[in-house]
Amino acid sequence: MTTALEVNGLTKHFSTGGARLFAGKRKVHAVDDVTFSLRPGTITALVGESGSGKSTVARVLARLHDPTAGSIVFEGHDATKSEILRYRSQVQMIFQDPFGSLNPVKTVAHHIERPLLIHKIVPRKQVGERVHELLKTVGLVPPEHIARKYPHELSGGQRQRVAIARALAVEPRVILADEPTSMLDVSIRIGILNLMLALKEDRELAFLYVTHDLASARYVADEMLVMYAGQIVEQGPTEEVLQNPLHPYTRLLLSSVPDPRAGLRLEDVSARRSHHSGVDPVAGCRFVERCPLAISVCRERTPELVEARPAQRARCHVTAPAPEVLHV
Amino acid sequence: MSNIAPIEPVGPSFSEEPVGPLALPSSRRGRRFGLPGWARLLLGNRKSCTGIILFAGIVTAAVAAPLLAQNSPTDLVGLPGQPPNRDFWFGTTDQGYDVFSQVVWGARTSLTVAACAAIASTVIATALGLLAAYKGGWVDDVINLFTNIFLVIPTLPLLIVISAFVPTRGPVIMVLILGFTTWAIEARILRSQALSIVKRDFVLAAKVAGEGTWGIIWREVMPNMVSRIAAGFVFVFYGSIIFAAGLEFLGFGDVNGTSWGVILYWAQNNSVVLQGAWWHFVFPGLAIALTVAALVFINYGVDELSNPRLRGPRRQRRMLLRLLSGRAAVRAEEAR
């Protein structure tokens, strides 16, 4: 199966303002050496806590930032060298804040018309009709009524649907969804997730679903990537990763999600509280301070992503050791 | 196409009443005529309403100059040095020109020059301010450098120096030099406000949709700043009236033209103060003062448009009451 978008060794560093005069700029390693592919007709979840770099990955893929290193392969070419308008007609994005991603002084129609006009998807005369079609596709009916409305006249879920309609206007192959439901009311989220599933099936779209919510990732995603401190620490089919997590961080995440079936799990409250800052990281595993399985090599060498189970990779010396290590 | 069943039917359960930034408090004035929200707010605010009426009156007088002032401002029509009387409402100059005619016809020039200068200044300020905010990086640095240069140099001396070197005189030159020197402060202010807008997701979304730099500035950013730009325009408008009058008074305008500042120039040149001919400078001076005051008042309303927190006539009265007489008066007001 072809891939819609491929990311190889993607790295993005931001320089923070140097605190001291001659100390030189410090670098925040937002994303380090991230590699994965997005395939048509699949939803890939990118899971991690805030500061893990997941949103940065989405923004680099949307070409809002230029990567520090690594490549984005699109239609066989390195996207950073190819023409951006063509890229934008194939790769679109949905943002987290449904209200913020719409222009408050413009109508719904404006938001959907602009991409149609910029990329000349349909002749000018048919733009209005196409806007209505797109609104129907995302479940906003009657479209004539909605098209004239302003964002503040819509509910959160409706605004997010407008954002999805806007993304669909250019008939993209890839949609990057950056936490599309985290600012919506709980009962509305499922509707948006169902819409994503339907679009994936009907249009063979490739979705990148960035989220911190494991449960919703499980609901929609075929593949799961877990990020920590800018690196992918585990990747594989969603069910595999969730039922048999390899990386200690994945296990920590899973055990932290509220589950009404268990009572309040009372673990040691003093557990591992130090937090990774992401600035000028040293060699070694970035999770070592919080890891219950840490051994000496974990502080010395950064582990590689190793395929410890079929199609499932993890970055851990203990649970997914590199093959040479086993030859003792 | 796709046949996904609509999951969220939208129907009459919708509330039609808008809430949020565009919802303006209702005002009795203008409601009947179905005016847009911003017009209602401007008319509802007492200060800006006064300003609008006053300014409208002045503009009408200027437009109706041929009807209003039968005498030509450039003809010697009467005995020189007459105080205001039945034939010459504002009296005559020491040469014999009709002051009233001069003021009314001069309004045309003064207002047009100031308006054009304000337009030019606002266009430059908006373009540069928004471009700097959106592009950031070296573009921002370069524009900031220019803005700072123009800000640091005091405007009136700059105008005088430029006027001294410019070969021709006249309204067009006045518009150009005013437009090119007054943009800096508004550019700085608009850049500040634009900085918070360009960070918002809808600007990024437009970029991802493929919108170009000027498309974003013109279609996405600027419409969110209209009221601030309008406030800036009014500010530069009345500022230009003052600067133009000032330059003309100092002799840097077209001394053969008809505008308020030029009237003052001649008044000063011919020492009318010593002669006691107050009507020669009081009336043009009053015209300037009233026009500027009217615009300042209008700007109170425009400020409310751009800053919703300032809205509400009750709030202003309450604040004033609190200042003057303390809590008891406020409670009495609230009970009303």
Place this chain on the structure above:
Amino acid sequence: MTEMLDRPMREAPGVQTEALVELRQLVVDYAIPGRRVRAVDHVDLTIHAGEIVGLAGESGCGKTTTGNAILQILREPAQVTSGQILFQGEDLVGLSREQLRRFRWRNVSMVFQSAMNSLNPVMRVGDQFVDMMQAHERISKREALQQAGELLRMVGIDPERTRSYSHELSGGMRQRVIIAMALALKPELVIMDEPTTALDVVVQREILQQIDALKRELDFAVLFITHDLSLLLEFADRVAIMYAGEIVESAPAAELYRAPQHPYTVGLMGSFPPLTGPIERMVGIPGSPPDLSDPPTGCRFHPRCPHCRPEDEPLYVRQVADRPVLKPVGPDHLVACHLVEDNQ
């Protein structure tokens, strides 16, 4: 398909203990010129000593307003129109400003959603504690700082951090500081309004465990306001569900999880995809919460309710005309629903 819950048994501070806080028919209105929005509509709620009561609902349901009303920190244009807020039997609504000032923080305190809004960015953390303590009792600065250090230690932060500024702490640590401040005067009730929503799920769990440990040590009650029902079902003793300004269901957490009755509760619980078990297509709840300045007649949920169909007269007539009242359907389990009432 109900499932037997195997929750660890918890002391049930329900029926025997007297009520610490009782809301009786509380009504809170927002008086905006031109219209009146009823944010809290005749709400009854009881919180017993040492109990964790969860108040769940989506945006605009009135849960934050309710929390603010208890602490009497509602700001204009919101006001308590009628009803009683009883703290240990005494009605807070009639109290003077001075009485309220002494009551706040000493008897009931609050933890807000964003520590950013609660912590002064230009003051050291310790000094903020000192400020707060000195406002309530005569205490020297040194002693107050010492107590602040102790409080920080209690929430798992190094006492040396009293010298830190808030921006030097991580999000989770800031939230712990807020909790420590809320507990400084050993109140009987702490109202927590979305205390963990802005935090990661890992930090969230740590904070909840911390709160649980503190509760066992200091014995205070908690009113936990959040939209995350799954969290409440795990953490709270009792849960009340709010919709459009009304409480539509309340029950012990285990009972609510086992047998939710109100269609909104059922829909809400059907909005949380499971982490284990089969992955089935879920539905959520169609439509959106109503505009409170013009709410639906009768049962506020009826436009979105799958059980409200015009064909089902006479039930339909009642659903659109009469407001359902909270009625018991089991021990300590109240539901406000015409359909449930009919089925009793």
